[in-house]
């Protein structure tokens with residue numbers, strides 16, 4: 001995972017991708033909020049210095065930059081102004097939507113609420129519309145989770161991407177909240193169906209749900225006709241074994257979690273998967289799991305090239 005050569009990308013082996021320039025590189029990552037990683041998260045095996053902001057900041061920027069995406073979808077962003085300043089130099093603009101009552105604010109040291117963010121290449125896309133969404137569990141119950149929906153238009157003549165939508169979300173965490181995630185997902189799908197109609201859509205996020213959960217199944221069955229990019233990495237078309245792998249300490253002892261809960265979904269009538277960045281191996285991740293000196297978040301970044309079909 002140390003270089004981003006094309007050799008590192010696996011594509012649809014049957015149909016080798018032809019590079020006609022009409023593709024989008026999408027990057028999805030829960031960057032791990034700084035306030036949480038030194039507070040509530042309790043990553044017991046992670047070296048203390050790997051959690052210091054002066055160090056993590058550089059590793060996060062490096063991870064964003066080296067993947068050279070045109071749209072970045074992020075969660076647990078409690079450093080939006082830092083990222084924005086960096087992205088401005090690359091002629092990217094960004095949108096941020098904080099959680100209404102971010103758990104970062106409960107931490108003694110914090111830099112404000114965490115939330116979802118989208119950064120996009122202003123030289124390639126015009127942002128027509130942004131909808132900042134507070135997810136509800138039903139019409140009457142608001143929740144603490146958010147999403148962003150952006151409507152873009154490709155402005156590079158030779159790439160003529162037309163209009164497409166990108167949505168990002170971060171659903172409720174932890175075991176026992178499967179029903180809440182399902183309700184949040186259902187609410188989001190409802191809004192997406194209304195706003196996007198049958199236009200091209202990319203939906204990314206930390207869904208805090210494995211493919212076995214109802215929310216994943218509802219997304220895959222929705223009228224938006226979505227497919228999951230990372231299933232294209234395996235011949236059996238299943239999700240990868242993990243997108244997060246961490247060990248947390250508690251009064252019950254250490255608890256190891258290794259599961260795929262982050263996704264890039266796309267409307268399958270509109271896009272074709274050209275390439276997908278591989279997930280690092282267990283030995284690349286190492287015995288102390290994530291985060292580490294090598295990986296600044298407990299979640300891995302997902303990167304894919306999607307070709308827009310005409």
Ligand code: NDP
Nearest residue numbers: 030040041076101102103106144171172173174206208248
């Ligand atoms: P979530 O339960 O969705 O999770 C908050 C963060 O905790 C996530 O970023 C999540 O990371 C991380 N996390 C997941 N599992 C664990 C774990 N086992 N131990 C520690 N952290 C974990 O957040 P909510 O928005 O529902 O807020 C939860 C907390 O926020 C509450 O416990 C409370 O402290 C505070 N809060 C306060 C409110 C108030 O009224 N003052 C209202 C709402 C929240 P990931 O997604 O990567 O798994």
Ligand code: CA
Nearest residue numbers: 032033036076
């Ligand atoms: Ca987290």
